Amino acid sequence: MRTRTVVGLSTLAMLIAACGAGAADSDDTTTSPPDETTTTSPEPSQPDDSADGLSALDDMRNPAFPEPLVDPDEIISGGPPPDGIPPIEAPQFISVEEADEWLGTEEPVVYVEVNDEVKAYPVQILIWHEIVNDTVGDVPVAVTYCPLCNSAVTYVREVDGEVTSFGTSGRLFASALVMYDRATESLWTHFDGRAVVGVRTGEQLEFIPSPLIGWADFKEAFPDALVLDRDQTGHSRPYGENPYVGYDNPDTNPFLFRGTVDDRAAAKQRVVGVNLDGTARAWTLEAISDGDASATNTDVAGAPIVIFWRAGQATALESELVVSGRDVGSVAVFLPTVDGQDLTFEAREGVFVDDQTQSEWDITGKAVSGELAGTTLEQIHHLDTFWFAWSTYQPETDLIEG
Structure with missing residues (x-):
């Protein structure tokens, strides 16, 4: 198999706009009272005794960890600190009719259907947060989106039967989002749901199908679904704008990718x-x-x-x-x-x-x-x-x- 080496090139503006936006969070912590379109997620587990305070965020080469599944040198900083790209922790939802006021006909949304409950997560929101810790059909899920590798993946956010939540590590592996779990601060790859460094190394998250779909097709198929509300994320972002202008171009190189490409x-x-x-x-x-x-x-x-x-x-x-x-x-x-x-x-x-x-x-x-x-x-x-x-x-x- 022939391969070629790619050195990722991008502008500093992309890094600042897309990855370093954490400082722009709104101070407004007001939330709406629960109603039929508002759901809450179960409390995530806290760091457990088995972790002994060890954190792959602090030291990926700690000898107390199992052998990493990938070379820690290949897990590189994308610019922001952990949760500098802030996950949505308490997602609020609105009706399809309400969301239709600000979603365009062909806008991409990620949808998840579990136990007859359907939720949509507009990419115009995910592109700024990358992870939504949520519950769908009574199943705790992490809806994840990586702009740099153009992929949406959803997982059951349970490890050894314990519910946890996931954050953004601020790091990339093969130009893809690296997550961390809040229970043990192990590092997980967004792309395949494996713990690759830390206490949980070798464990695998369960996939839940979460296709990308155009808004018009989604609302026709699921008129009674819930849609993630961009006005209640807890953060201030220019939702609807794309901080990665021109990135979807096959003639350009991926950002911060140091590997070889088939x-x-x-x-x-x-x-x-x-x-x-x-x-x-x-x-x-x-x-x-x-x-x-x-x-x-x-x-x-x-x-x-x-x-x-x-x-x-x-x-x-x-x-x-x-x-x-x-x-x-x-x-x-x-x-x-x-x-x-x-x-x-x-x-x-x-x-x-x-x-x-x-x-x-x-x-x-x-x-x-x-x-x-x-x-x-x-x-x-x-x-x-x-x-x-x-x-x-x-x-x-x-x-x-x-």
């Missing part, structure tokens, strides 16, 4: 990545997108999957305003099986139709008409991300190009 694709080529049973496969955006919608029937590790792509989502990382980025579309990946029957799909006039029953499906995997109306396909965890990040964390990956 040169089967450009470092910032957009890809969709799936790992099933240890088999990793990625598709370039061009391989799965066509017209206003497309369906890709394929497999990973011998298991059938279907990839839906539909136009109508802006990239958050191109223009000065999140809503103004070019249309890169929304991607969803599913197990195409209903009641033991394998389905195959095609796209027709912006919707997805299965060949077996001619039922019509939306981008969220719900059958909206036909014999299977009301049925929902099982989501498969996937990543919409840049090639340099996927190929670093999944070096044995296959790549399917368009």
Whole structure:
């Protein structure tokens, strides 16, 4: 496999604007009284006795830690201190109707659906905070977003059965967010949910699917969902603005990336990545997108999957305003099986139709008409991300190009 070395170059302005904004926090701590669109998260656990006060934030090379899974020298400062990019700790939510007043049609949102509860997290907020510690369907979750590797990943925020919360460490590994848990201050990689340095080294967080989707498609599919409120984050930020103007450009290098890039694709080529049973496969955006919608029937590790792509989502990382980025579309990946029957799909006039029953499906995997109306396909965890990040964390990956 041929590789090339990339030295990340960026402007100081990007670093200051996106990473060093912690000093601009609002002093306004007023919160609204709880109502039907306000939820609170359970109290995170405090540092436990097993940590003995050890912190990977303070000393990544402490000999009392298990052997690190990555070289600590490769975990580098991104500029801000721990929580200098402040996570949202007590998220407040509003209705879809209220959020529609300030979200554009193609704006990207991350959505999480657990136990019949659905919440949306607009990227115009996540881009400034990177982590939201929340609860969805009575499950404690950490919704994470890394602008530098263009990926959204959600985890169950429990370690050894204990609820914890996660913060931003101010550090990067392979140009990707490195988190820390508040119970032991171990360091975890956003991209794959592993503890790589500290007391918890080797432990793995549980994934929860959290696709990126355009706002218009989301509100049509989930009109009764809750949406993270940008007016009650506890911080003052220019929500809606993109501090990474021009970053989503395949002809430029990733920021603070010191590794090597598999040169089967450009470092910032957009890809969709799936790992099933240890088999990793990625598709370039061009391989799965066509017209206003497309369906890709394929497999990973011998298991059938279907990839839906539909136009109508802006990239958050191109223009000065999140809503103004070019249309890169929304991607969803599913197990195409209903009641033991394998389905195959095609796209027709912006919707997805299965060949077996001619039922019509939306981008969220719900059958909206036909014999299977009301049925929902099982989501498969996937990543919409840049090639340099996927190929670093999944070096044995296959790549399917368009």
